[in-house]
């Protein structure tokens with residue numbers, strides 16, 4: 206199917222975004238608007254975002270995604286945007302503790318939730334343990350993917366303090382690193398989890414054999430649908446667009 210209808214000028218991407226915006230509209234702009242059942246926008250609406258423990262009052266159009274609100278309105282540029290469609294993980298943040306692609310969430314959609322960005326990990330002037338571990342394991346090269354990968358690893362360690370190598374792989378499977386730093390990322394997570402001895406680089410608790418490179422980075426076409434950070438309906442629509 207063609208990506209764009211020349212008569213209407215609408216793309217399927219517009220349709221996906223529009224569908225998500227429609228769901229959100231009922232929850233934005235106060236009870237009166239929601240009760241009226243009228244869709245909001247395209248004019249800007251007031252929203253509140255709780256980011257890194259601080260409440261921000263913004264006025265944004267309902268189409269604005271969280272990644273853009275964070276970067277362009279709040280100046281939190283640690284969150285990167287690369288693909289803008291849930292395929293690379295550069296924009297990963299935590300929403301109520303779970304990792305999520307901020308390019309796939311509307312800013313208005315996450316009101317009332319606890320949003321954590323890479324800027325929110327450090328405290329008292331010091332890096333968080335997972336950040337320290339990335340430095341110790343030299344788990345970055347250009348660093349463009351690093352904030353997103355760190356956030357995915359943080360979400361993993363918060364729910365599973367002693368993850369297996371396979372669980373670490375799965376946690377970062379939605380984060381694309383073009384520099385190929387994955388082995389060092391795995392080591393960083395194991396260091397942060399206390400699973401790896403700094404002296405000899407051996408895991409304390411497991412004796413895993415390394416799978417082949419092919420099985421280590423499987424990015425099949427259905428990856429979006431198996432990625433817990435991406436809403437299943439959005440993943441289905443985006444993958445149908447590519448099929």
Ligand code: FES
Pocket residue numbers: 285286287288289290291292293294295296297306307308309
């Ligand atoms: S920018 Fe690529 S997943 Fe959001």
Ligand code: FES
Pocket residue numbers: 345346347348349350351381382383384385386
């Ligand atoms: S460190 Fe360069 S893309 Fe990951």
